[in-house]
Amino acid sequence: MLLQGTDLQILTQPLLRFDMRSSVLDWLGIILKRDLIIAFRRSSTYITPLVFFLIVITFFPLALGPQESLLSSLAPGVIWIAALLASLLAVESIFSEDFRDGSLDDFFVSLEPSFILVFAKVMVHWLITGLPILIASSLAAIILYLPLESFVPMILSLLLGTSFMSLLGALGAALSLGKSAILSAIIVLPFSIPTLLMGTSVVTFSLNNQDYSGFLMMMGAMLAIGIPMLCLLTVEALLLNYD
């Protein structure tokens, strides 16, 4: 009742446009397939964040010295900071190309739910940045002498954390569409602090043989709330660019 007089695009358009003739999964699949094909043909999209991540990791032993005890105690923070920065590196490209060449107009004009469009875009971004980082993080853990027992918590926390970063990054990209790439990073970074704190805590706790499951649950909760909320706000932010 309260919302009847509203002008909220997310309420009036995509949800009412929602059309049962076509299944949502088809729509999701088309965008995923299209964007993944483009990403694989242009290999820089998934190699750049990966290389950036590994270079940043390498810088720490070079700057701090190669002592094993020092590096292994710093490893959780170092890996997390590098992962955070690397996943924000390509954030600006999530929507910019589709916006420039007009595909985004086409998506919004179709009767398909735009929430799914944003969700698919976030998934693609995670698959081309988050996933390579996840794989490379084991390599980073080895060169920073992180004990083997901490590998699983590190991977789990990065899995949840980088997904959340992709979501946040999509919102930042939508808000700063057509502006400098660094702006979207600056918008997003303060909001990524809880992820950083909890992610590093998971790994540090596992180093001290403490129970870290609480942090993982908290990160999972943030992801669960973040997917609907951030995707809807991103739709709103994208539509702003047409006004």
Added chain:
Amino acid sequence: MLPNLKVENLSCVRSEKAIFKNLNFEVLPGQNIEIIGSNGSGKTTLLRTLLGLINKEEGIINWLDEDNNFNEYRTFDCFYQGHQMGIKNMLTVFENLKLTHNAKGMNEEDINKCLERVGLYKINEMASDLSVGQKKRISIARWLLKDFKIYFIDEPFSALDDPASDLIKEIINELNLKGSSFVITGHRSSNINATLIEI
């Protein structure tokens, strides 16, 4: 016959000055509307407002639904093509058609037919190797993927050679006979069979 789209008293104000005011028109099946105006007269804004990408300020935009009622919300697919054509350089000609939501459930032969109709035969060539004119042909092939009720095309005739504009006119005629309508914009009349609206 009922119009698919009815626009009454539509106005748009951008940064304190009116871009267009009190527009009234109806889009009947099989008939075209041509919106003529100079640069900056708000042609693109008008198309985007009609399609709900921009919130309208005043006026009524009514769409026909299956039960012959007029609603503020559209229940049928429309085709929109802005200045940019949405062609992905990193996809082949075929994929540029196949990987759009409009081609959902279509088989390879149907898509090839669309491409042949506009004179594109090398379907496995990358779009980045094509000329601008050929890319334009891909975008025209997309019109044929489905029978849309209304096509909203922003300046279809700009920067085209004669064979290409003839092709567009032919296709518009064909689709008109199937009951589709076109709402197109341009700087001057393009000699297609259409109601002119100057803004």
Added chain:
Amino acid sequence: MGSPPLFYRWSSKIIPWLGILAIIFLTLGLFWGLLIAPTDYKQGDVYRILYVHVPSAILGQSIFMFMAACGLINVVWRAKISGMMLKSAAPIGMSFTLIALVTGSVWGKPTWGTWWVWDARLTSTLILLFIYAALIGLYSSIDDKTKADRAVSILSIVGLAIIPVIKKSVDWWQTLHQPSTFTLTSSPSMSPEMYQPLLLCVIGFYLIFAFTLTLNLRNEVIDRERSKNWVKQIFVN
């Protein structure tokens, strides 16, 4: 109040009252706090910076809540005035947060012995400052003002959702790294003679916020409506 000319006329009446009330409360509160209230037996007179530090820290946070509420109203109901409020409140909130940080660090030097301690409160205030900076940075990057309002509104809603998480996670992080830090500003340990002037100061700071917000908002309204007739009438006569 939603319509700009109405707001303008209404605010001209209310501004002097807000100003006078703010001056009364602040003079009373600061006079009482800085000169009359008893000296702290542990810290001496240094603690008196609390009469500036605590109100500005409270304001820094509550202005953010205010902005997020404006943002929500702006996104859902598209009330233009709420977008302008959000924009006018942001620099005030950021200034209060900055004042809280600077006074906190000045206070820390004699009591903790350093200018900066990674204490949970200080850290989350610093993060709040960054969030303010992100909002203002986003605002200034978009030329169209209504569009900028809506973009900042969307971001402030995310801020509203994430600030409790930030506070909680900073608390955990802090207990993980520094098991024992004494807190200075918990109210139960304060005597009523110290607490009452603080209350006056907090009210005074809220009044100052209301005063500057109304002034900022008037400027914003005039700036955006400058081509309208009612604005011309005011300034021509």
